[in-house]
Amino acid sequence: MTRYWKPAALLAVLAILGMVGWSLAVHWRPSTQRFALQGIDLPMTSQRIEWGFVRAAGADFAYLAATAGTRQRKAEFESDWEALPEAGLRRGAVHLFSLCEPAEDQADAFNTFVPRTDDALPPAVDIDLRDDCAAHPDRAALLDAIRRFATRVETHAGKPVIVRVSRAAEREYQLTSAVNRPIWVMGNGMEPGYAGRPWRMWRASDVRRIDGVEGPVNWDVVAP
Template identity: 30%
Template structure:
């Protein structure tokens, strides 16, 4: 009997140790119990944050956004780490293209990672000029994610102006309309907390990708629906040297598949 008890206790201790190594993420939407950093064993963070109102790892679908600063990427390792999508910087303003864009675009596709392109908005060019530049540099390719318009305040020495909200939204909508017609998908808007508030972006007709690195978007952007959440700029992903932005999709894995069916370029 004592031998049996010892065996039972040993099995229990092994099980408890396994649970400690592999904590269970929060419930759907990230509103369940918040797991500690590293609950997703394939992703990490060089500056982990204590999430109090919904942990990003409570979301089932994660992705990255990248630009030239990520250097050489092993996209096979990235995919094997559980990354489900990638947004790649393509253009900025009306005359700048990211030198790594086309290479990343091809390599991500070869690794079978759904990918899309994002444009960094410049406040000294019209929306029409920037839309034309984006279209000139980004292929219209079936199976691509929708384009993204990155709207945030910049510290550009060549363009320090900050237009009023009515101008920001007018020109952004010009970009969204032109690019949306070309690719057959209205672009997603990426934005930051201060830019969203300063320009009252909540009334724009678009899906949102929200940056929120200190709390869950439902706390920072109350009432705003969103498709993607950028939750850290210091993420760690196998296949990428150094830090990278990490993002979560708003829904479940099944929601993700349904979203892809309706939002991929045809």
């Protein structure tokens, strides 16, 4: 005999399933057997971080957003940068690239703000379609700007830049196949397939919750 669910009972079951799914999502991270190196990356917005808890949650490294465009600098960057080695975490810095500001000026802003240290991870540049720039450059101009930014930063840091490309930026510009730098991709739960070649880093979750951090964290893994 077919059983029909009453609307209230069906809604209750769906709510329970939703809560279970959300609980799994906020605690999930990729297998450490496959991805031995894992860590977090922080946005430009402020978050209170207890780095010892982050290390205890399985992070090996942290990338900190440091600068954006030519003028924005994250206030907490310096204190977080100094705290990471004490917590046993490797440290790296990220620049949020503006499509409307000169590449060399952005590189200079990053280079003057982020200390050059031997223990630092390769610097990263984030390419996305942000609200700060309504008039997007054409593909050739953007590729040239990324190369000029990367060359200037690499000269300062002494390490190759890793390029983080959003799905939206890749859809509009097809950057990953043309930028001759390691690629960092983003996609919750499933390995993204939008890059034009194998990725070096993957932001696997932007909803994970761990002790010591207010709100969700961006959880990343390094390719085996």
